[in-house]
Amino acid sequence: MDTETKKRIDQLLNDHKIVLFMKGNKTMPMCGFSNTATQILNTLNIKYFTYDILEDENIRKAIKEYSSWPTIPQLYINREFIGGADIMLELFETGELQAQVEALLAT
Amino acid sequence: MAPSAPTAFAAPLSLPLPSSSFHGTTCVRRPRTRLPVVARRPAAAAAAAAAAPRMADDAGLALTPELGKLTSMFKAVPDAKLRYQQLLFFAKELAPMPDELKTPANKVPGCLSTVYLSATLDPEARTVSYVADSDAQLTKGLAALLLRGVNGCTPEEIAAIDPAFISESGLSVSLTPGRNNGFLNMLALVKSKAVALGAAADAGAATVAARDAPAADGGAPPANGAGAASASAASAAAAAAVEEDEEPDDPTAPVASAIRRKLGALRPSSLVVTDNSASHAGHAGARGLNGESHFKVSVVADAFDGLSAVKRHQVIYALLKDEMAGPIHALEIEARSVAEVASQT
Numbered sequence: 001m002d003t004e005t006k007k008r009i010d011q012l013l014n015d016h017k018i019v020l021f022m023k024g025n026k027t028m029p030m031c032g033f034s035n036t037a038t039q040i041l042n043t044l045n046i047k048y049f050t051y052d053i054l055e056d057e058n059i060r061k062a063i064k065e066y067s068s069w070p071t072i073p074q075l076y077i078n079r080e081f082i083g084g085a086d087i088m089l090e091l092f093e094t095g096e097l098q099a100q101v102e103a104l105l106a107t
Numbered sequence: 108m109a110p111s112a113p114t115a116f117a118a119p120l121s122l123p124l125p126s127s128s129f130h131g132t133t134c135v136r137r138p139r140t141r142l143p144v145v146a147r148r149p150a151a152a153a154a155a156a157a158a159a160p161r162m163a164d165d166a167g168l169a170l171t172p173e174l175g176k177l178t179s180m181f182k183a184v185p186d187a188k189l190r191y192q193q194l195l196f197f198a199k200e201l202a203p204m205p206d207e208l209k210t211p212a213n214k215v216p217g218c219l220s221t222v223y224l225s226a227t228l229d230p231e232a233r234t235v236s237y238v239a240d241s242d243a244q245l246t247k248g249l250a251a252l253l254l255r256g257v258n259g260c261t262p263e264e265i266a267a268i269d270p271a272f273i274s275e276s277g278l279s280v281s282l283t284p285g286r287n288n289g290f291l292n293m294l295a296l297v298k299s300k301a302v303a304l305g306a307a308a309d310a311g312a313a314t315v316a317a318r319d320a321p322a323a324d325g326g327a328p329p330a331n332g333a334g335a336a337s338a339s340a341a342s343a344a345a346a347a348a349v350e351e352d353e354e355p356d357d358p359t360a361p362v363a364s365a366i367r368r369k370l371g372a373l374r375p376s377s378l379v380v381t382d383n384s385a386s387h388a389g390h391a392g393a394r395g396l397n398g399e400s401h402f403k404v405s406v407v408a409d410a411f412d413g414l415s416a417v418k419r420h421q422v423i424y425a426l427l428k429d430e431m432a433g434p435i436h437a438l439e440i441e442a443r444s445v446a447e448v449a450s451q452t
Contacts, residue, residue: 031437033437033439068421069420069421069424070424070431070432070438071431071437071438081417082417083416083417083420084420085439086416086420086439086440086441087416087417087420090416091416
C-alpha cells in the first residue's frame, strides 16, 4: 500500500482507542458480519469509532494488507488487531473481550 | 449446528444477534453436468420412460420430463404477472398435507414463509412422491409446481435437477430475492430427501425410517446430488465429514472442493464446509444466485493447539489464499483443537 494510505490508517488507530473497520456504520451496518461486530460492541456500552470501508476503496484494500487479514470487519484495540466477527463472538462469550476493554479503559 | 444465529456463542449477556437472514442454510449445488438416469423401473414404467425421453429444453438443462414441460410452459407466458397468477392457480390444486407430517425435519429452512415437505419412496418402482403445504399462497404455488415436476421420478433424476430452470422459466423475475432463495431451499430439500430415500432403499432400510431422516441442515455436508453413495441421514453425516477431505473434487462445486482439499493439509479430525451463498443473494456484494461465494468452515485439528484465535484464522486464510483473492467473498471460521472439543462434550 502507498505511504499516504498507511499514514491515514496509522492516524485513525492513533486517534481512537477502539476502531472497527466495517461495511456501513454503527447505525446502518451493510453486512451481517459487520452488524454482529457492532451489536457486540454496543452491548459493551463503550465508545468506539467505526470506519466505513465502503466509502474508500483505497482503505478497503490497504486495511487487509495492514493486518494480513482478508476480510471485513476488523477490530483494533489500542492499535492492535483483535480479529473479525467470529473472533469477537468467541472473545465475547469467554469474557475476554470485556476484559481487554476494561484493561484498556483503566490505562 | 443450528441454521440460524450460531448457538455455540451463547453470550453471558443477552446479545441481539442479527436474524437468520444473514446466517443461511445449505445452499443448493448446481449440477453442471448431465447425469445418467439409472433405469431401475419395472418393465411397464421403463417402456413409458423410453417413450417419453428425458426432456432438455433449449438451454440443455438437466430436468425431469415434467419439469421440462413446466419450464417451457412458464417461459412461454409473456407476462410476469400472468406467471404469478399461474402459480396461485397451482397452489389451489396442491393435495392437503396431514398435520403429523409437519415436523421440524420436514420444514424448508431459510424460507420467508412456512413450508413443509414430506417424501416417500415406492420401493418397487423406486420413485419418490411428495406432499407439501405452506401458509402463504405464493410459496404454496411454488411447492405445487415443484411437486408436479418431481412426483413419480427416481432419486437420481431428482438429484440431477438443474436449479437454473428457475431463471430459465422466467419465474425468478416474478420472485423477490427472498422468494428465490426460499425456492432454492425448497428444491434443495426435495433433492436431499430423494437422495436419502434412494440410499436408504439401497441399504435396505425401511421406507418409513428414511422418510423421517433429518434434512440437510447448516451443519451437515450439503446433499451431493452427483450419485452420493452415503445417505444424507444424520448418522452418516459425522462419518462423511471426516471422509470428505479424502474424496475426489466435486466438479459441480469447485470452490467447496478446493477448500476441503486445501484445509485437508491440517489433517483435521473434523471438517465441515457449508456454502451459505444462497442466503446472501440480493444483498450488496453478493454474487447473484451462482453460489460458492459465502462459506462457513468448521475445523477441528490438533494443529490449532496452543494457537490464538487470530493465528488459527490466519493459518486457514493462508491455506486458502487463492480462493480468498478470488471467489470467496466471506468466510466464517470455527477453528477448534481436538482437546477443546473433548473438554466441551
